[in-house]
Structures are given as structure tokens and as C-alpha cells.
Amino acid sequence: QVQLVESGGGLVQAGGSLRLSCAASGRTFSSYAMGWFRQVPGKERDFVAAISRSGGNTDYGDSVKGRFTISRDNAKNTVYLQMNSLKPEDTAVYYCAATTRYSRYYDKTNYDYWGQGTQVTVSS
Numbered sequence: 498q499v500q501l502v503e504s505g506g507g508l509v510q511a512g513g514s515l516r517l518s519c520a521a522s523g524r525t526f527s528s529y530a531m532g533w534f535r536q537v538p539g540k541e542r543d544f545v546a547a548i549s550r551s552g553g554n555t556d557y558g559d560s561v562k563g564r565f566t567i568s569r570d571n572a573k574n575t576v577y578l579q580m581n582s583l584k585p586e587d588t589a590v591y592y593c594a595a596t597t598r599y600s601r602y603y604d605k606t607n608y609d610y611w612g613q614g615t616q617v618t619v620s621s
Contacts, residue, residue, distance in 0.1 A: 498522075498523065498610075499521055499522060499523050499525070499526070499529065499595050499609075499610040500521065500522040500523070500610070501519055501520070501594070501611065501612035502519065502520050502612055503517060503518065503519045503591065503593050503612045503613065503614060503615040504517070504518050504520070504615060505517040505518050505615060506591060506615030506617045507616075507617070508618045508619075508620065509583055509617075509619055509620070510619070510620050511583060511584055511585055511619055511620065511621050512582060512583065513583050513619070514579070514581045514583065515580045515583065515617060516580070517577065517578040517580065517591055517593075517615060517617070518575055518576075518577055519531070519533075519575065519576045519578075519593030519612055520573075520574060520575050521575070521576070521595065522574070523574070527550055527551075527571040528550060528597065529550060529595040529596060529597060529610075530547060530548065530549050530550050530595070530596050530597070530598070530602060531547065531548050531567075531569060531576040531593060531594070531596075532544065532545075532546065532548075532593065532595075532596065532602055532608060533546045533547070533567060533591060533593055533594075534591070534593075534594060534605055535587075535590065535591045535592070535617075536589055536590050536592065536614075537588070537589045537590075542592065543558065544558045544602075544603040544604075545557070545558050545561055545565065545591070546558065546561065546565055546567035546578060547567065547599070547602035547603070548567045548569050548576065549599050550599070551571075552568065552569050554599070555567050556602050556603070558603075560586075561580075561587075564580065564581050564582045564583075565578060565580050565581070566578070566579040567579075576593060578591070578593075580617070583617075583619045584619060585619045585620065586619075587617060587619050588617060588618050588619050589616075589617060590614040590615065590616050590617075591614060591616075591617050592611055592612055592613075592614045593611075593612045594608035594609075594610060594611045594612070595608060595609060595610040596608045596609055597609065
């Protein structure tokens with residue numbers, strides 16, 4: 498069992514930056530690949546970024562490539578999402594998630610555990 502708690506969301510102007518954190522409980526954090534997804538009301542939950550268990554592999558959704566960076570600190574049981582050059586269309590609730598299967602990192606049904614989400618709002 499893994500419990501995930503996101504933090505770091507908030508209101509920011511377009512062009513600004515935010516760093517999201519996701520703290521995981523338990524001593525097996527390094528056994529899980531981690532992902533970030535986002536969701537706007539009435540729409541599907543979309544893939545944002547993923548990182549492998551060791552941190553050696555990362556992948557990004559097309560809309561955030563070059564602007565967002567995912568990282569992890571296994572000693573602190575935490576995964577991060579650094580978001581730069583934010584746009585109004587990045588406004589969403591951001592969720593972190595954990596999976597033992599990195600091969601389908603983009604697929605939300607592949608993830609076993611989810612956090613409660615943190616709101617990110619980008620004003621124009």
C-alpha cells in the first residue's frame with residue numbers, strides 16, 4: 498500500500514513557475530515508477546510526465562515537453578514536477594500516481610495508487 502500526498506499547487510501568472518511535490522508513505526517508494534497527470538472538470542485525466550524507479554528514464558506529454566521536468570528523490574520518498582513557462586491551458590488539478598509497470602507510463606489505468614490532487618491555476 499502506498500499513500501501519496503501532493504502539494505505545491507496555487508495561483509500563478511502566465512510565464513511563471515511552480516514546483517509540485519508528491520510525498521509517498523512506506524519504505525518501498527523506489528519500487529514504483531511515478532507519474533503526474535492532470536484533469537480539467539468535464540475532461541479526461543491526461544498524462545503529463547513519468548519517471549522510472551531509479552529516475553534514469555523520464556517521459557513527457559507533448560504539451561509540456563521542454564517546459565516541465567519530473568524528478569525524484571528516493572531517499573525522501575518524493576517525486577517533483579517543476580513547471581516553467583506556465584500557460585493558462587496548464588490550469589488543472591494535478592495528480593501524482595504510482596505504478597510497478599513503467600512500460601505503459603502514459604496510461605492512467607496502469608497506475609495503482611493516486612494522490613488527492615492539487616489545484617494549479619494559471620492566470621493570463
